[in-house]
Structure formats: C-alpha cells, structure tokens
Amino acid sequence: MADQKNLVVAFALSLIVLIGFQYLYIEPREAERQRLAEETAAQSEQVEPPDALQTDLAPEFSTGAVVNEAPAAEPAAPQPPARRVALETARLQGSISLRGGRIDDVVLADYFDRIGEGAQNIRLFERADSDDAYFGEFGWWARAEQGLSLPTGDTVWDAPDAALTTETPLVMTWDNGQGLAFTRTVEVDENFLFTVTDTVTNTTPGDVALGTYGRLNRNGTPDTLGFFILHEGPVGVLGETLEEVDYDDLRDVRNKDFASQGGWIGITDKYWLAALIPDQSSEINARFLYRSDGGPARYGTNYRTDREIVPAGGAYTVTHRLFAGAKEVEVIDSYEDAYNITLFHKAIDWGWFHFLTRPLFYILHFFYGIAGNFGVAILLLTVLVKLAFFPLANKQYESMSKMKALHPKMIQLRERYADDKMRQQQELMALYKKEKVNPLAGCMPILIQIPVFFALYKTLFVTIEMRHQPFFGWIKDLSAADPLTPLNLFGLIPWDPPSFIAIGIWPLIMGLTMYLQQKMNPQPADPIQAKVLMAMPIVFTFILAPFPVGLVIYWTWNNVLSIAQQWVIMRRMGVSIGDG
Numbered sequence: 253m254a255d256q257k258n259l260v261v262a263f264a265l266s267l268i269v270l271i272g273f274q275y276l277y278i279e280p281r282e283a284e285r286q287r288l289a290e291e292t293a294a295q296s297e298q299v300e301p302p303d304a305l306q307t308d309l310a311p312e313f314s315t316g317a318v319v320n321e322a323p324a325a326e327p328a329a330p331q332p333p334a335r336r337v338a339l340e341t342a343r344l345q346g347s348i349s350l351r352g353g354r355i356d357d358v359v360l361a362d363y364f365d366r367i368g369e370g371a372q373n374i375r376l377f378e379r380a381d382s383d384d385a386y387f388g389e390f391g392w393w394a395r396a397e398q399g400l401s402l403p404t405g406d407t408v409w410d411a412p413d414a415a416l417t418t419e420t421p422l423v424m425t426w427d428n429g430q431g432l433a434f435t436r437t438v439e440v441d442e443n444f445l446f447t448v449t450d451t452v453t454n455t456t457p458g459d460v461a462l463g464t465y466g467r468l469n470r471n472g473t474p475d476t477l478g479f480f481i482l483h484e485g486p487v488g489v490l491g492e493t494l495e496e497v498d499y500d501d502l503r504d505v506r507n508k509d510f511a512s513q514g515g516w517i518g519i520t521d522k523y524w525l526a527a528l529i530p531d532q533s534s535e536i537n538a539r540f541l542y543r544s545d546g547g548p549a550r551y552g553t554n555y556r557t558d559r560e561i562v563p564a565g566g567a568y569t570v571t572h573r574l575f576a577g578a579k580e581v582e583v584i585d586s587y588e589d590a591y592n593i594t595l596f597h598k599a600i601d602w603g604w605f606h607f608l609t610r611p612l613f614y615i616l617h618f619f620y621g622i623a624g625n626f627g628v629a630i631l632l633l634t635v636l637v638k639l640a641f642f643p644l645a646n647k648q649y650e651s652m653s654k655m656k657a658l659h660p661k662m663i664q665l666r667e668r669y670a671d672d673k674m675r676q677q678q679e680l681m682a683l684y685k686k687e688k689v690n691p692l693a694g695c696m697p698i699l700i701q702i703p704v705f706f707a708l709y710k711t712l713f714v715t716i717e718m719r720h721q722p723f724f725g726w727i728k729d730l731s732a733a734d735p736l737t738p739l740n741l742f743g744l745i746p747w748d749p750p751s752f753i754a755i756g757i758w759p760l761i762m763g764l765t766m767y768l769q770q771k772m773n774p775q776p777a778d779p780i781q782a783k784v785l786m787a788m789p790i791v792f793t794f795i796l797a798p799f800p801v802g803l804v805i806y807w808t809w810n811n812v813l814s815i816a817q818q819w820v821i822m823r824r825m826g827v828s829i830g831d832g
Contacts, residue, residue: 291720334408336414337422341440342439345373349380352405353424353436355446356380357389358576367720367728376524376576378471380405383548385471388526388574390448392434393463393556400460401428409436418442431456444577450571454562461561464570466528468519468556473499477522482601482714486540486553488517488527489595497540502551515594517553518575523716525599529573530555532592535620574597578716581613583648601714608707614717620717626730627723630708630802634809637704638817644819658687705807712800721807727758730802734758754796758804763793763813772818788796 334351339358344355356379364371378386386808392402403409409424416422422438437449454460476484476499483496490512497508510517517538518527530536538555562568573591579600588596590824600610615636619629638645661683669676712718718731726736733755748754766789796804 255302260782267752270438272391274700290817301620324741335411335413336410337413339440340415341418341442342509343443344440346377348422348438349422350409350411352380352389352407353403353409353438354380354387354389354436355574356385356389360578363523363578363716364720374524376526380469381625383471385469386526388446388466388468388528389448389578390464390466390572390574392450392452393465394461394559398460400432400462401430402432402462403428416520418589425717432460443580443583444575446574446576448574449569450572450574451567453564453567454564457564459561459563463557464572465554465556466530466572466574467552468518468526469530470625471548471549473551474521478799480712481603481710484521485519485553485615486517487520487599488515488538488540488553489598490506490515490517490538492516494598499542499551502540502542503544503549506542510538512536514592516575516596516599517555517743518599518603519551519553520579520599522714523579523719524577525575525579527575527599528553529575529593529596530557531571532594534570580716581617597798601658603710603714605707605710608703609710612707613703613711613717616711617717625723626718626721627802627805630730630806631809633708634806634813638810638813642817646821658683658689704816705803708806709799709803712802718800721802723801725803727805731800733798734801734804741802755793756801756804758801758808759793760796762796762804762808762811763789765808765815766792769815769818770816772822787790 253264262281275500277604291680295761314339336347336349336357339348341361343361345359345361349352349356356377357374358377360374360376363374365374366372372464376386377388378384379431380387389405389406390626394400394402403426407426409426411422414420414422416438418440419438424438425437426434428434431454433453433455434793435451435453436453439447439449441447450464452462474484483498485510486495486497486502488510490510492512492515495508495510497505502508513535514530515536515538517540518525520526534557536555536557539553541552541554543550543552560568575587581597581600584597584599587593597610611634616626616629616633619632620626623629623632662680662717666676669679712731719729721730723730727734733754736757737754738760739754767786770786770789795808
C-alpha cells in the first residue's frame, strides 16, 4: 500500500510541477518581458540628444586611451541630416549614413515577421538618430595628448552618389586638415557580410600612433523568449572561449572586459545576429557594456586594436568585418572557413549537446535536399534513427514480449505472497532470471531516443532553416506549435486558449499512438501502477502540445514505427497483442 501511495504522490507532484512551471515561471517571465518593453517605451519619451546616445558607447578602456570625440560636457548642436547611400543587394536593403560612416539601416529582404498577409521584412538595424537605434560603426583612436583630429560619429564623409551593391563598393574619404587623410571602403557580399577597409595616409612631418575600434550600439531592451536553452544578448568568442551575457545580467555588472587574439563579438537574437569581426591576427581588448543614466537602456559591444605607428609619408590599412543578418548554418560555416573566424559557428546556440545537435541538423539538411520538405526530412531522420537502434530495440521488444507472456505467472506470485513483500520480490526476480527477462525493458525504447529527441528539439528551436517551413495541410511552420485545436473548434471560434491547454491535432494523434503502444506493453500487476501508466499518454499530450509541431511529428512517427516493430516481434513469438 505504501508503494501505491508513493506512486500516486509522485504522479500528483509531476502534474503540479507541470502546471506550476507554466504559472510560476513562463507567465511571470512573459509579464516581465512586457514590463521591460513598456518601461523602455516610456523611457524613450525622455528625449536625449541623439549625439549623446551615439558617443556614449564609444570604447572606454582603463589604459587611458580614448576615442577622439567632441566633449560630452556640452551637448552638441543639432546636426543637419547627412546624405545616405543606398544599400541594394538581393538579400539586404537599406542605406549607409555618411555621418559617421555608420551601417545603421539594414533590412533582410527574404525574411518576414510572419506568414501570410501583412507580413513585413525583418529590420535588423535602426538608424542612429532614432529612439530604437541599432547600428555598427568603425573608427580610429589615439591618445588625447597627441591632439589629433580623427573622424567621429559626427564626421560627414565624402562619397560618390552611387549605391552600395555586391559589385560596387562604397568609398568614403575625409581629411582632417592636419596632414592625415582617411579612406573607408565598404563592401558587401551576396549574403550578410560587410567588409570595411580603413586606410590612413600620413603626410605630416612626424610619425603618429593610431589604433582602430569597432562597436555595436543597441538602444532599448529587446523582447526575448526567456528560454533557458537559448541565449539572447551580448555574445562572442574571445580568447577561444564562448562568452554569453544576458541583458539583465549585463544591467547588473554594466561592463565585462576581455582580451583576445582575433575572435568576434556581437549581439544575438534567436535568429538574427550582428557581429564585429576584427582581423584574426590582431590583439584586441573587447567589452560588453550597458548604460542608462535615466534614459533608455543602451547596450553595446566593442573592441579596439593596439596602436600602430604610421610613419611620416606612410600609410596604414586595417580591415574589419561586420556580420548583419540571419544565422543560416551554411552561411555561418562558410564565413568561419573563408576568413578563419575563431569558432564562428557558435553564433548559433547549439547548446551543451552540440556534438549531437549539429550532426542532426546536417542530416536533416541532407534529407531536405532530397525531399524538398523539412517535415518529410524529419520522417526520414526518424527512420534512420530507428535503423541505428534496430538491434537494441529488437532485443528490448523481445524481452517485453516475454514479460507479457509471463504476466499470468507474475499475478499468481503476487497473490501467493501478498503478505510477504520481500519474498514476493525474491520470487519475481528468480522468475525473471529463469526466463531471461529484463523487467526494465519497457523503459529502454523511450530512454534510447531521449538524446535524439532533445537534439531535434534544440535544432527545431534555434535554427532559422526550420523557421516558417511547412509540412502538409494546415502545418505552415514546423518550428511553431500545432495551430489547430478542438478547444476553439479548430479556429472557428475567435478565441486563443492558454498555451498549456491548447492541444493541437498532431499532439492528439501522438497521444493516441502512445496509448496504443502502452496497450501492447506488458501491464503491471498492481492496478494503481497500471492506471498511472495508462495516464501517461494524456500527460505527454499536454506536455508536447506547446512544443514545435515538427518535434511532435517526429515522436508520433517514431511511435508508429515502434508499434509496427513490436507487433511483428509479438506475432513471431506468439504473444497476444493488446488484451488478446
């Protein structure tokens, strides 16, 4: 009786945990994200001079090195709008500001915020003079005592009146009037990579020492999903170590400093990334930072290189790169290989089990190339997994079939030694040993697929290749939950039920297949245990309902294949199926 009570308590506690997780974690996190969004919007109404926003996140380092810029004590006078140069490629649209030479207007031409009518292109970068400014910038720095005039965020560069395309780079020039001439060439490839080449020519009679920097500035705290399996916020590989800081953690520490050779540093969303990529042979100092000062939250990442001597009559050239786009696996990998960017593939949050997640993605992508549908690719992957575990699963199903055949004898032993639990267990173990049966056989088929299940979940959740990918019928996005639920008559009633009870069609099918599989398995002699096990399909239906439907399809198809395999083995061994 004590065992039965413990089992019931464990089952009840599991349900409490599931429901409590929704109410005590998911919903409060959602409310907190909404509060931060409203707070940021309210703060943005406290208009702060745009120039202060632009210069505040320039590199700050304890060495005493500073970026040459206008003093912050006196607000800069309003600047007239500078000319912008159009950005026009097959995948990127927007413009480059000649004020500061900033990359601050980038729209992804082939990605949208939703499926169907009203969909708008994803805007990654916002103009530097807007409340929601988000931009990338490169520049020069020198020690203040040198008294050099260097290009700043207010500098208006000269450039020809021509668009930046994959074939035509943008060439900007500026002369400081003191013998230093600056040239900046911005190139963009067919995907999401900007290459910025800065050159300074020294016509002064003496040598000068100059360093370079790159920075990202983001105004406002963006909405994040808040999932523990996904990082959103400042990120980078520095010193060959992946560094990740959440927005709320950065607000607490304000600064995090790093030293590195090469690497990269940026800000990541679930699917989108902005990353600064210095020359991989350069020694850099890098920083994540946060500022507010009573105004909108401002987040930044930056790096600076050490100063180099530019001899009189000589020139110095440095190349920076800026990634601004979608985290497509093949594109990220190609940049890592082409430019030897240290661990750039970690820009995609593969997680602790990357040794499973990445290979799983490549297999899925291979099948997608054959089938042309990621849903079909998931079905093919499931077959591949079943084949890989076929011998082990066969052995386990045979053991389960033997357990089912022994069921009458097990009931007799339990009844015979009902008052002597220890003797009952001894006799049962002796029976298992005699018949060469593993009593844990029923758990093994599920246990062996859990790593694959988790890796597939991670792949569906973080890779943009799965985003907005259809299957068949009503499934338009494999990375989202099944949208059709009986609770609103499959969309006929204008009501969105809470996510934890919005059971879609595919989760219901999955629950049915799990129920059928349970009926084929040997049932416990204890009636309480039997009822608990038979309730598991219902519990799993609720658990998996809010998961990506691609994952539910995988689990359902896996159940169907398992049922077929188990049915064949049971027929071969002459064991009754179901209740006979």
